[in-house]
Amino acid sequence: MRSPREGLTARHVPVKFTADGKHLIAVDQYIRDWSKGAVGIFDAITGEELQSLKDNAQVISFDLSPDGAKLVMGSVAGQVTIWDLESGTKEVSLPGVFPGRWAEAKFSKDGKLVLATYRGIEIGRAHV
Secondary structure, three states: OOOOOOOOOOOOOOEEEOOOOOEEEEEOOOOOOHHHOEEEEEEOOOOOEEEEEEOOOOEEEEEEOOOOOEEEEEEOOOOEEEEEOOOOEEEEEEOOOOOOOOOEEEEOOOOOEEEEEEOOOEEEEEEO
16 A cells, blocks of 8 residues: 555554545644644545544544444544544534543444543543
8 A cells, every 4th residue: 555645654543444445544643734633534545635634632543433424533632523424524522521631432333322531441422
């Protein structure tokens, strides 16, 4: 696979392939104007950037819904954001779920709930 763009390295983690293997999703906090954090979606074969989902805080985790239609992000500011991937729009933004703490976010297996944790100790839930 070719690099999606010059400078994309291991420091741009986490990364994940979509279930169909056609796209690569990567957190990118270091290139261009993405200093506040973003998730880029790339064509897995060509490396072409297809979409950029920018957030207000550095993104540290993300997960795809089981159907691949939504993406949830967790940030260093404790914010949890849910995106619709088809439209590229924010559907839900939960600022300060864990104020000033790193929030990791995951979808449930059925995609109806989002679980947000801080260091695996505190738990917040949201219905999708």
